Amino acid sequence: MALDAILKPINRLGRGTASALAELGYAGAILVESVYFALVGWRHGQPVRPAAIVEQMRQVGIDAIPIVLLLSFTVGLMLGIQFVSAFSEFNAESQVVMAVAKSVTREFGALITGILVAGRSGSAFAARIGSMNVSQEVDALYVIGIEPVRYLAAPALVAMLVMLPTLTVLANTAAIVGAALYCAPVLEVSPVVYIIQTLHALEMRDIWEGLSKSVVFAVIITLVGISTGFGVTGGAEGVGRATTRAVVLSITLLVVADMVFSFFLNR
Amino acid sequence: MDAEPVIDVQRLNVWFGKRHILHDVDFRVMPGEIRVIMGGSGSGKSTLLRHLLGLLKPRSGSVRILGTDIAAASSAEVLRLRRQMGVSFQGGALFTSMTVGENVALPLREHTDLDENTVRIMSRLKLEVVNLGGFQDLMPSQLSGGMVKRAALARAIVMDPKLLFFDEPSAGLDPVVSAELDELILQLRDAMRMSIIVVTHELESAFKIADTITVLDRGHILMTGPVAAVRASDNERIQDLLNRRPRKVEVDTDEYLRRLTEAEVD
Amino acid sequence: MKNECTTEARDGLHLVKVAGEVDLSWSQSIRKAVLDALGRAPAVGVDLSAVTYIDSSGIAALVEGFQSARGKGQKFALVAASPQVRAVLQLARLDRVFPMVDTAEAVTS
Ligand SMILES: Nc1ncnc2c1ncn2[C@@H]1O[C@H](COP(=O)(O)OP(=O)(O)OP(=O)(O)O)[C@@H](O)[C@H]1O
Ligand SMILES: [Mg+2]
Numbered sequence: 001m002a003l004d005a006i007l008k009p010i011n012r013l014g015r016g017t018a019s020a021l022a023e024l025g026y027a028g029a030i031l032v033e034s035v036y037f038a039l040v041g042w043r044h045g046q047p048v049r050p051a052a053i054v055e056q057m058r059q060v061g062i063d064a065i066p067i068v069l070l071l072s073f074t075v076g077l078m079l080g081i082q083f084v085s086a087f088s089e090f091n092a093e094s095q096v097v098m099a100v101a102k103s104v105t106r107e108f109g110a111l112i113t114g115i116l117v118a119g120r121s122g123s124a125f126a127a128r129i130g131s132m133n134v135s136q137e138v139d140a141l142y143v144i145g146i147e148p149v150r151y152l153a154a155p156a157l158v159a160m161l162v163m164l165p166t167l168t169v170l171a172n173t174a175a176i177v178g179a180a181l182y183c184a185p186v187l188e189v190s191p192v193v194y195i196i197q198t199l200h201a202l203e204m205r206d207i208w209e210g211l212s213k214s215v216v217f218a219v220i221i222t223l224v225g226i227s228t229g230f231g232v233t234g235g236a237e238g239v240g241r242a243t244t245r246a247v248v249l250s251i252t253l254l255v256v257a258d259m260v261f262s263f264f265l266n267r
Numbered sequence: 268m269d270a271e272p273v274i275d276v277q278r279l280n281v282w283f284g285k286r287h288i289l290h291d292v293d294f295r296v297m298p299g300e301i302r303v304i305m306g307g308s309g310s311g312k313s314t315l316l317r318h319l320l321g322l323l324k325p326r327s328g329s330v331r332i333l334g335t336d337i338a339a340a341s342s343a344e345v346l347r348l349r350r351q352m353g354v355s356f357q358g359g360a361l362f363t364s365m366t367v368g369e370n371v372a373l374p375l376r377e378h379t380d381l382d383e384n385t386v387r388i389m390s391r392l393k394l395e396v397v398n399l400g401g402f403q404d405l406m407p408s409q410l411s412g413g414m415v416k417r418a419a420l421a422r423a424i425v426m427d428p429k430l431l432f433f434d435e436p437s438a439g440l441d442p443v444v445s446a447e448l449d450e451l452i453l454q455l456r457d458a459m460r461m462s463i464i465v466v467t468h469e470l471e472s473a474f475k476i477a478d479t480i481t482v483l484d485r486g487h488i489l490m491t492g493p494v495a496a497v498r499a500s501d502n503e504r505i506q507d508l509l510n511r512r513p514r515k516v517e518v519d520t521d522e523y524l525r526r527l528t529e530a531e532v533d
Numbered sequence: 534m535k536n537e538c539t540t541e542a543r544d545g546l547h548l549v550k551v552a553g554e555v556d557l558s559w560s561q562s563i564r565k566a567v568l569d570a571l572g573r574a575p576a577v578g579v580d581l582s583a584v585t586y587i588d589s590s591g592i593a594a595l596v597e598g599f600q601s602a603r604g605k606g607q608k609f610a611l612v613a614a615s616p617q618v619r620a621v622l623q624l625a626r627l628d629r630v631f632p633m634v635d636t637a638e639a640v641t642s
Pocket of ligand 1: 288308310311313314
């Protein structure tokens with residue numbers, strides 16, 4: 001029927017919107033509950049254990065340091081190459097220091113770290129909680145009297161909120177060192193001088209811009225990973241699907257959020 | 268003897284989407300009773316169990332556990348209830364990231380401030396009870412199916428709960444272990460004064476341990492009664508279940524054709 | 534019956550008398566009483582004749598006492614355990630582990 005052909009897509013769109021909204025609400029609830037348990041859970045017999053937070057910090061943060069350093073060093077080097085070649089076309093090489101410093105601290109440090117951690121840890125959250133869901137471990141937590149959000153989500157969120165900005169600072173440093181190694185000879189200064197010039201070029205708000213983005217990224221990655229994990233149905237296959245979805249969705253949201261941030265902060 | 272039921276379910280109705288899964292279920296268990304829930308696949312046993320555990324909230328009807336309405340209880344009350352309930356899930360549901368010993372000790376660590384020595388002794392004691400003495404340092408992935416089940420039971424009873432729920436205790440176990448488990452269920456009731464709810468398909472085991480049996484069929488309670496009464500029942504569906512007869516499926520021509528030809532609703 | 538735990542000093546023996554329903558809420562005080570008695574006397578008996586229920590935290594207290602006594606070569610026994618206590622001990626086959634005697638005098642012999 002002709003009417004059906006029109007109504008069906010509308011119907012589907014409506015249902016898609018509704019489920020997206022429901023998911024947003026669900027993620028919001030996890031956020032609120034995690035914060036609640038982290039702050040006052042111990043008063044209601046639901047403490048968030050420091051040991052669990054430390055363990056998460058190791059997994060999402062410490063273990064990611066080598067790859068974050070390597071990647072941001074490389075990207076810094078690449079930025080150096082590109083800026084030098086672009087600026088030299090109109091003889092503005094002296095601006096390279098400034099351009100690298102600002103683009104790294106405001107943008108790339110946080111973004112690279114975010115994407116990496118989304119790939120490493122966002123997927124790990126989804127996989128871990130998803131498989132716990134499938135094997136009734138989440139139910140087991142409930143009946144033992146342990147709120148799954150308190151036990152699984154809150155430590156991850158706290159760890160991410162601490163570690164992602166920390167990793168971002170490391171990434172900024174590595175990227176600038178990478179850029180220095182390429183640009184300093186071209187600009188005929190020593191790498192140390194290049195770095196000192198960078199520090200002079202930077203303002204506090206450049207650093208803050210990157211760090212505040214990384215806090216938002218931490219929330220996005222954690223909530224997407226965890227809510228996707230809790231939503232898993234359909235056995236091992238479902239866990240696989242959830243893992244992929246968590247990575248794709250969190251990177252997408254991350255880039256969009258980054259764009260929105262940059263837009264409003266640089267007007 | 269107090270006559271308050273430990274579980275009191277009244278007129279529970281459950282829908283999943285448009286499907287009516289449980290119809291007007293009344294279910295009452297007295298202290299010290301061993302109740303077996305039987306029924307064919309898809310009859311709603313797990314769904315009923317999930318309501319008793321408070322994993323699903325009733326939208327129609329009421330579920331009272333140890334005198335508390337779980338749908339209306341505050342989170343502190345629910346927590347107090349949970350400390351008095353132990354559950355052994357069908358697949359065990361051991362936490363794969365912890366050793367067997369840590370799994371069993373978890374409820375104690377979370378809910379009591381007992382001294383670490385006492386926690387260790389209590390959790391190993393429960394492993395002894397289920398014949399897994401000395402296995403505390405293995406990871407769940409290193410256990411056989413039957414051992415997982417027994418470890419899950421150890422975790423379920425580590426807090427000495429008043430109420431023990433056991434989903435399919437003997438499925439997939441060898442006959443000796445399964446008989447030992449039946450014996451253990453009886454001992455737990457007698458020594459630890461637990462009230463025990465068991466979901467099972469195994470008739471032999473059901474008849475051995477049950478005080479009373481509830482038979483579920485397509486979401487309806489066919490009967491609840493002592494073992495002898497259930498065996499003597501002249502209800503055809505119950506006899507099908509007891510005698511492992513294939514059930515007679517009634518064919519309604521219109522309904523059948525509709526199922527085959529109806530366009531999908533999406 | 535009232536929940537109670539008292540210690541009696543006899544010649545060469547401390548007798549810890551427990552009565553009532555032993556559960557998590559006060560089993561730690563039994564643990565302390567048993568360990569204290571072991572610190573003061575060469576032989577300790579735990580009288581369980583008036584115990585109507587004992588949970589595993591109570592059993593754990595007894596196990597800890599027995600373990601500590603064995604470590605120091607002291608005598609330790611459960612005295613006149615009630616049927617309820619025996620049933621719980623049997624669950625974990627502890628009735629074959631603990632020395633079980635019928636009278637306080639038998640602890641030292
Ligand atoms: N989450 C759910 N969503 C939709 N339908 C469900 C859900 N869980 C169970 N059902 C349906 O409810 C009915 C009862 O399922 P339930 O799992 O309670 O059966 P059961 O008696 O435990 O069967 P089995 O012995 O096979 O485990 C089934 O028809 C099932 O399809
Ligand atoms: Mg089932």
